[in-house]
Amino acid sequence: MSEERNTNDAQWELEEEHWSEFYPDEVDEMLEELRLERADEDDKPQHEEIMELANEHAWMFIRGSRSGTVVTDLPSGSITREGQVPPIPTRDAALDGRRSILLYHAGGTRFAQGRELLTRLHAKNGASLGLGVSVSIPRHSAKKIADVFDCSVAALRIADPEAFWFDQEVLQLASTDPETYTHQQTGIAAARRAARLKEFAPYLHRLSDNYFIDEVVEAQRAAGANLILTSGRALSTSHPTRSIENLIQEGDHVHSLLSTNERMALNITLPLDFITNESLCDALLAELLEREQFDVWHVRGQWRNNEDGAVLKDPTALKFYKNLSNLAEEEGRVLLLPQSGLTGWYFLAHGARGFGTGTSMAQQAFLQHRPFARQPGIPNVQRIFERALLHPVEFTFHLSLRDQPKYVACDCRWCEAIDATQVYNRTTSGWHTLYNHGALTASARGSDSTGGRRAAVRKILRRAQAFRNDQNLLGKNDPKHLSNWSELL
């Protein structure tokens, strides 16, 4: 590694340290351009691999910068992999229940890698896995959205209006008011962020006027979404009945705006106080049952930001998600759990149809904002997702685990890169996590004769618990959520 590269990395870490104090997801986004300008190992020219596309005289690139591209002539110089790429399902086929759905939430990292990763997941698991891409209208530029939506294997394209950014009174979000910050730079960044939200999503200026919903829908159409969401305003614990009524009215309004080939989802954002209040949850679930016109639910819950990281283990909140998932399954509705990562994967066992995840914690969980100060110079702990434990562990510990009996080795190409160098790379580790979430989703499908998703997830959980019991796991390396999850299955 060159000296220049080291200098760049140091600068990068410094910038990220600074930004990540208040807005981790934004950090990724704001620093993306910096990333793009820097060469890293992922940008090196790669050899290309192709695979035949089922039912068509065509091939699809599954590795390299043209991943996902379909060609009708065998390209020269590429490696042809054995097997066939399954047909890409339509949006409605992806939602029909035969496949579990993985939604990739766009973050700051370049999507070229994401496109390749999703293509590889589809090539390997497309018969049991439906894929989607999800972008944020207020946080992502039009260029970014177009880039992420350029993904041939994604059956679902979601442009989330994320109107919850203006529900500061019910959600715990980083303040958008620069006056509330004592640190000047942080305040400036907050002001910039607030301005950018409204620049990218002009409908946020019109939250209370009659055309708000129309513009929310129009913005999604303009972005190229094929599943239209309601605005995503958060439900209120102070006025729960009114906020649920507003949600339903908004849903009916969006429904009335749909054209023949469009499909919608009720986009629900829940504060932690709502999720952990049984009577509020009962009221919401009763309303969801009642309103049969809404057959797709896109439910994002805000979780407590604590040492559990990106997984949920609060028993009360887990119970809500279980009831929600059971209801969706029993009533034949499609439940998508955006920004839920591995927790969302777990709820496939209870009846959720899909979940959203990504390469960073901000994409794997919608956590309450917790301002904290980090001492300069203290590096991030290097963690990598360990499939054998269903949990991220310290990288050095990961290296020691690989020789253990019953270890589940990862066969992703990003792991190959890590294994080859034995050096931690956060970006590569992020793609490895995402790939594993996808592989787990495909594994969670099960079959009707063996108990379906529930049995498949239970089997994976048991194996992880057994492996955990054989190890000496301490602190954050210990997947404490496994026992809570197993109890509910």
Add this chain to the structure above:
Amino acid sequence: MSSPEPRLPRHLVIPLLGSEAELLGVGTYGDTWRSGDRAVKILCGAPTDPRRVTREVEALQRVDNPHVVRLYGLRRLSISSNDYQALEFEFVPGGDISERITAKDWPTVEQATSLLIALLQGLQALHESGSIHRDLKPANIALRSRSWALPVILDLGLAKQLDASTVTIYPGLLGTPAYMAPEQLRGQPAHKASDLFAVGVVIHQLLLGRHPLYDPSESYELPDMLRLIESGIPPISLEYPEALRRVVTRLTSVQAYRRGSTRSNLQILGLG
């Protein structure tokens, strides 16, 4: 029990409905008379919003299901220089479930299952029209040709949102409140799931041979009723088929969302 007196005098109504017209019942919103093969409900009771009546009639006329009484239409009757709206329904001979309960004439398990399926199918059609019954009870379920398999849901569409503060069950009278879902008792709006609760209680009562919550010789105030419901309706006997047990347990759940939809309950019973 003596026959109730109609609000509007017989000598004024019978000439309009035909000499063989007979009073079937007196309800919150009006008097129901039989006139040939039709039942005519004259809206002469609690005030109704004519626009709401028209809206309900339009919705209910879209319902085409053998387990929901057919609504022919709305007519106007001029009685003593007053105009009354009147709903014309199909008259269903065969008596209703409350008469069978009074006679302790209980269905077999198979008959109860057929009844449950038919009621769910009827409710499904009713709910798809956008209507909620709100007042399902044994007296509002006729049995065509006295068959448990041929129930017909009566008294559609104009059930009053009850004032929870006045809800009481009186000795000897297990009427509307005894079949009300907990959310209705709390004064909250009725949902489709509220109708499902009533069906669950009726079926439970028919299988058990008595009301699952209330002793007909006792009186109950609202807090007693809520406490009884929230403590949970006892499960039906394990000797009954699993699907039947599962559906009755779902339908009588305290939480509305646990009752499911008509569709999911019919699926459990092997239909749909």
